[in-house]
Amino acid sequence: TEVIPHLLEDELRNGSPSLEQAVLAIAPKLEGSYAFLALSLDDPGKIVGTRKNNPLIVGVADHSYYISSDALAFSRYTHQLMTLEDSEVVMLSPQKLDFFDAMGNKLTKQSRKLEENWADNHKDGYPFFMLKEIMEQPHMLEKTMQQDEKKFNEIALDILRARQVIITACGTSRYAALVGRYLFSKVGRKFSDVVMASEFTYFADSVDKNTVVIAVSQSGETADVIEGVKAARAAGAEIISVVNRPNSLLANLSHRVIYLNCGPEVGVAATKTFLSQLAVFYLLSFSMVNSFDEAQRQLSNICHKVSEALDCNNDRVIKLSEQLKDKNDFYYIARGINFAIASEGALKLKEISYIHAEGMPAGELKHGTLALIEKGTPVVAICPADYTYSATLSNAMEARSRGAYIIGVSDKESDIYDFWIKIPQVDELLYPMVAVVPLQLLAYHLAITRGCDPDRPRNLAKSVTVK
Template identity: 40%
Template sequence: MCGIFGYIGPQCDTGLMVLDALRRLEYRGYDSWGVGVAVNGHVQVTKRAGRIGDASVALPEASIGFGHTRWATHGGVSDENAHPHLDCTGRFAVIHNGIIENFRALRARLEGAGHVFRSETDTEVVSHLIEETVRDSTDPETVVSAVRTVFGMLRGLNAIIVLDTATQQLVAAKNVSPLVVGRNENASYIASDAVALVGHVDEVHYVEDDEVVALSASGVRVYDGQTGEPRPVVFIPLTLQPADTSLGGFDHYLIKEIHEQPRVLRAIAENYAEPVRRLAAMIRESYGSFLIGCGTASYAALSGAYLFSRIARRHVNFAVGSEFKYQEHFLTERSLVIALSQSGETADIIEAVMAAKRAGARVAALVNVPGSTLDRLADFSIHLGAGPEQSVLSTKAYTAKVAILMLTAHVLNGSEHVGREHLWRAVDGVEQALAPASERRVQEIADRIADQEHCFVIGRGLSYPTALEAALKIKEVSYIHAEGFAGGELKHGVIALVEDGTPCIVFSPLDETRDDILSGAMEMRSRGGFIIGVSPEAEEVFDVHVPVAEVGDASPLVGVIPAQLLGYYLAVRRGLDPDKPRNLAKSVTVK
C-alpha cells in the first residue's frame, strides 16, 4: 500500500525529483514520507510524519536516491517510523511495502548481536540484515546476493529496495507487492506504480516474484531469485501519458474521474466485443464459476452475480475476496474464478487467485492495470481501459467492471445486441447525470445533509449492490456513517435506526422491484426519514427526487453516479480531502 520511487542516473536535484514522484504516489499511503540520497558514502535522509503537501527537501545533488510514502502497519505515525531506514553504519538504506510477519524474531536476534534500532517498524530489520550479510564487501554482486538471501528470510507479502552507497546501486526484490522498473537513455527508475514513471521513461519491466533487480549507472540487471543466475530484461512500452495523471482543470482527482466515466463506457461499447465473447465462452465451459472482489470491486462482482442470473439464467457464485479462501474447497480443475480489481495488486485477491491456481482452476481477470500481478497471474484478462485512478475512491473502474459483466451476461443469453443497446443508453444516461443541472441538484442535497451523522441506502434486486456501493462511497470519503441494505431487510431490524431527519437514499429503477422498494421507502418516511429517491420517475414518497435515465439492465451504471457525486460534495462541504480519505490507501497490498 506504500508508495515507492527510486532513481539512478546523472547527478541532479534527485531529492526534489523523488519528492515530486512521491506526490503522484501519495494515494498509496500518506501517513508519512521520506527521501534519501547517497552522498559521500552515506545516505542523507529527510523524512516527516503527515502528508507531503507543499513540503520541500534541501538535500545535496546526487546521482542515486529513493523515497517512500507510508501507510502505517508496524509502529505509529512518526518521523522516526517514516522510511527510509538505515543500518548501523549508514551505508545501507531500505524502503519497504508490505508486512514482515516474522520481524520480531529477526529483530530480537539482531539486537542480541548488537544492532541498534531507531524505529518501531518491521522494515528496519532489513537494513540491519543486509549490513550483517554484506559486512565490508564492496563487490556489487555480493550486495545483490545479500539482498536475495535476506529477502528469503522474510515471511509475508513484501517489496524492498536497498540503496547501497558503496556500490552505488539500488537492489530490489518482491513477493506479490508490486514493483516496476523503467529506463531511458540516461537513467533507470523503479516504483511501486507505473504512474510515477510517466514523463521519465517510455518502457518498463514489471518485476516478477522470483526476480531480484539491480539498478546502477550501467543499467538494469535481473537475476533469478532462487539461483542468482542472470536473466534477460524484458521491457515493454509504457502507454500512460502525462495528461492521464493531471487534474485537467478539475479541483480534485475524484471529480475528474467521475466525469471520465462516459468516455470509459463508450470505449467498452465500441471495442470490447471480442474479449467479452471470450469471457462468456470461459464461463460457458466451466463447471462452477466464481466472481470475487474486495471493496468496490466486490460490489461490482455482486452486481455481476445478479446480472448473470437475471439475463443469462446462469448461477455464478459471488464471494468477497478476503473470504474466498474459506470457500476454496469447492474449486476443481473445471472451476473458473473471475477476479475483479482496479490495481491488480490487492493482496486478498492475489491470495485467492493463487489458491485457485493451486486447485487447477482457470482464472479470468477484470483489471485496470496492464502488467499488474493479477494480470500476469490470470489465464485471460480484460483490461478495463479506465486510465489511472489517482483518487483513493474507485469510480470509473467500478462502472467499467459492471458494464463488461452486463455485456458478458447478454452474450451468454444470445442477446449481445440488446446488451450493447443498453450500454449505449447508459452512456447517454451517465452524461445526463453529470450535466451541470443534475450535479447542482446533488450538491444541494449534500449541503442539506452534510451535518448528519447517519445515512441509510436501500435497493432491491439489481439495485442492492448499487446501494452497498453508494453507502461505501459516502462513508469512505465524507466519514458520515452510511449503510446499504436490501430493501426487504428493513423490518428485520434496520428500521430501528431511522429517526426524524435521517437521510435515506432509495434506488428505484423501473423494474420488478419498484413497488416493493417504494413500500420500504414509505416505511422509512413514516419513521421520520428524509427520502432521497434515485429513479427515472418521481414518486410522492420522495422528499427529493434525483432523476436518472431508464436504461434497463444497465441501471447500476446510471444509479451509482449520484452517489459518487454525493460522496464527493459531502467531503468538500465538510472540509475534507476527497482524494485522500483518512486511514485508506488506493492499493491494498497488505492483508
Template identity: 40%
Template sequence: LESAAPILVKGLQKMEYRGYDSVGIATESGKKIVLKKGVGKVVEVNNSIMLDTLPGNIGIGHTRWATHGKVTEKNAHPHSSNSGKIAIAHNGIIENFEELKSELQNKGYKFQSETDTEVIANLIQLNFDETADIKQSIMKTVNQLKGHYSFVVIFEDGTLAAARFHEPLIVGVGKNSHYISSDVLGFIEKTDDAIYVDNEDFVIVDGSGIHIFDFDGTSVKYQVTKVSKEFADVYKGDFAHYTLKEISEQPDTILRAVDNNQIEEFVDNIKQAKNLYITGSGTSYNAAEITKYLMSKFAKIKINTLISSELPFSPNEIEPNSTLITISQSGESADVLEAVKIAKESNANILSIVNLLNSSLSQQSSLAIGLNCGPEIGVAATKSFTSQLSILYKICDQLCNGCINPDWEKVSSAISQILSNNSKVKEIAKNLKDVSDIYVLGRGIHLPIAKEAALKLKELTYIHAEGIPAGELKHGPLALMDSNVYVIIINPNDSTYNDTLNSAHEIKARGAKIIGISDKKSNVYDYWIDIPSIDEALYPLIEIIPIQLLSYYSALEKKTDP
C-alpha cells in the first residue's frame, strides 16, 4: 500500500486555487492519529515541516482560506478533537458554531483554535463516545449542525467518514484505494473514476470498502462516473503561473466554446420560456449582465439578472413556471445551487452553462452546456469568463436569427494580438504597485466589463478596485479622484466613445492618472492600451483581456501570488 502523506501533499498543491494561507495533514499510523500543519503555501510548509513524511496509508489534508479565525497555525486544518482520536478537515461555514461551542465547553471540552471546524471535531467525539458507532455519530452530528459544509473525518482505527451539505464532495475510486475530495483535481492523477456524492449524504470508507448513506442513515445507491480526461491536463507547461497559462489559452478556448451542438436546444428552451431569469456569482454574474444587454438589444427579449447569493432574501422574485439560466465555472458554488433550489420550488426549468459537466449544477439542470475550456486552476476566472460569454453570444445570435453574426476567427485573432503585444501592460503594472485605489469606468455593454475588471484587480493584486458607470461620476465618485488614484477607462471607438471620453476629461481635471483601453488614441490618456477594432457588440470579448494581463503582472510586481 502507498503512503498517504505524499499523495495528500500532491493533491493539496492542485487544490491551492481554493485557498493557500495554511495547510496541514493528519494520518493514521499504529491506531494513532499523527498531525502536522503550518502557515503558508503547500510547498513552503512541506519544505519546513516535511508533511509528506508522515507515516501511514490513510490520511486527510486541507489547504485553507480563512473564514473563521485568523491565519495562524492553530487555526489551520486538520483539527483534532480533545481526545486526539478524531481529526477533521472542513469546507464551509457552521452557522450555529457559537452555541454548539458553549454547550461543549459546559461539558468540559477545551478549544485550541478560533475556528468553527474544531466544534465539529469535538461534537463527533462526544457523539462517538456516547454511541461507539461511527455511522450513528455522523448521523447525530449532521443533525446538530446548521450552515453549509462538507467535511472529512479520520478516526484512530483508520476509518474515514465524510458528509456533504451544500458544499462539494467527490470520491475518487482507485483499484484498491479511495480518495475523498472537494474537487476532482485532488485525485485526478490517481483515478478518473468518481462518485459525486449527493447533497445530504455521507460516506464511510473502512477496511470493507465504501458505504454511502443519507442523513437518516438509509443506504444509498451510487454510480461511478468517468471524469473527463481533460481535467487530468493541469500542467502549467512553460508558464510561470496557471493564471497566465489560462489567460493565454483564450484564443483557442473561445473557439472550443462555440463549437457546441447543444446551443440550438438551449435556444428552443429559451423561446418557450414564460419568464426568463439568469443568475451567477462573481465573474459569472458579470457574464449574466452582458447577456441581459445582448438579449434586450438584439433579441428583444427581457431577461432578469439575479445575484445568486441575494435570491434567498427575495425568493418571490421568480415567477412560477419560469426558466432560469445558471452560469458557473465549477457547478458547485453553494450560492448558485441554493438559487436553483429556490427556483425549483416555483417549478422553474433550469438551464445551465458550466465547465464541469459532472457537477451538482449539471445534475440539477434539464439541460447543461459545457464551456469545454479545460480545468481552471488560477484563483481568478479568466478563460471560463470569455468561454461563458462566447456561448451566451452564440445563444443571443441564434435568438435574433443571426443579427450579431460574430466572426469567431476574428475575435480569436484579436485576442492573440492583445496577448502578444503585452509590453505596455507590463510597464503600466510597475506603476500600479503602490496604488491604493483604482476605478474602472464603462458605459452600456462595457459596464459589466468594468465590474469584471475591478474584480480581477481585487482578486489578484488586493488593490481596492471599483467598477462604476461612466455617467455616474458626479454622484459621488468624482469627489474621490485625485493624483493618487488611477482610473481605467474602457472606451472602444463605438457609440459610447464620446460620452466616456468626456468623463475622462472630468477625471483628468482632478489630477487622476488615466489608463485608456481603446482602439483609438487620445491625449486624455496618460497610458494607452491599444486593442484591435472589431464589431461594436463584440468588444466585451476582447477588452477584458488587457485587464486580465494587467491584474496578473501587477500581482507579480506587488509579490501577491497570482
C-alpha cells in the first residue's frame, strides 16, 4: 500500500495525462491480489479504482456514486450496482462514471439490482447484529431449504460419480463441511475429505478431472478458497460452490452454485450462515438417495426445534455467562457428527469474547488435554442421546473427576452435569442444528458480560481476502 502511491506519483510526474491512465500503467506491475482506490491532488475530483482477485463494486444512485468491496456498505443509499472484472479500472467523478479494460478502452456496463433481501441490514431492535442473526435462524432455515430439487439431484449424481470428493473451506464453513462429510457418508454412502482451504493447494497434485471440489464460503471472496479453487479448476475438477453472497468471485469460478438464501450476515462471527450450510449438506446427502422431499420435510420440522432451543436457553445462558465470565479457558468435547459442533462452539467463544477455547473429539481429551483440566475449568460436553451418548458422557466424567465444571448440552439430563443446557430431541443426524444454537448464545452473552463488541471483534474481518 505504500508502494502503490509512489508508483502513481512517478507515473503522473512522467507525463500520464490523468489519474486513471496512471492506474492503468502501474497495475500490471503489481504482484498478488488487490483492490484499491486512488485520489490525487494533481487530478482532483476523481476516485479511480481497480482490482485483481479481490472484489470491488460500484453503487449507482440518481445523483451520486459509491464504491466498496461489499455492496452492503452502500445498500441504504442505492440498490443499483456494477461490478469490475480483474484488471478493469473505474473512474468516478461528480459528473460521470467511466469503466476501462486493461488496455484503456472504454467499457459499457449495465447496472443490476441488489437482491431485495440483501438491502435489509438493520438490527430490527436488537442491540447487536449477532443476536439478531442468532434469533432469526429458524426463519432463515425455511428460506434455505427452498431449493431446486432438480439441481440438487444433478449435483448429488455428480458427487456420487466422482472418483474423489473434496470439500474445502475455512473457519466456521469448514466445521459445516465436517458435518457434511458425516452426512455424505452416513446417508449417501459416499466418502469425502475435508481440506482446510489454506492447505488445499498443497494437495493439488491429486486433483484431476475425476474430482469434485465443493467449496464452502459465506462471502465467496475468501482468498485461500479462491486460490485452491483456481488450481483445482485448472486441473480439470468440477467446482461446486456453496455461498451466501450473490455475485461473488467464487460463484463466477464455479460450474454449479448453491446459494444459502439467508440474506446478509453483518456480524463478523458466522451464525445463521452456519446453520444454512448444514441445511444445504443435509439436502445434498438425501438427494444422493433420491429423498430430497424427505429432507425438506425434516428441515421444516427442525425449524421449530431450533426456535425451542433458543427460547428455553437464552435466559439461562445469560446467568451462566455471569457465572463464568472470569474464566480464561474453555474446552468443548463431542463425538461423531457432533464433533464439528464442539469446534464451532469453541471458535465462536474465541472470536468474540477473547477467551481461549478448544474444541476436540471427546476421545482425544485424555491424549494430552486432560493435563490442562483443573478445579473449575469449564468443559462443554455436547452429549445428545444418540449413538455417541455413553462414550461422550464417560469422557465428561473423566474431566469432572479432575475438577472440571461440566456444562452438558443434551436432551437427556445427567447428574454428571454441573449445568444442563437442554436441547430438543431430534433425529441423530439433526442434533448439530439444535446443539450449536445455545453455544452461539453462550459465546454472545459471555462477550457482552466481558464488555466486548460481538459484532466487531478485534483483529478480525468478515471476509478474509488476504492469504
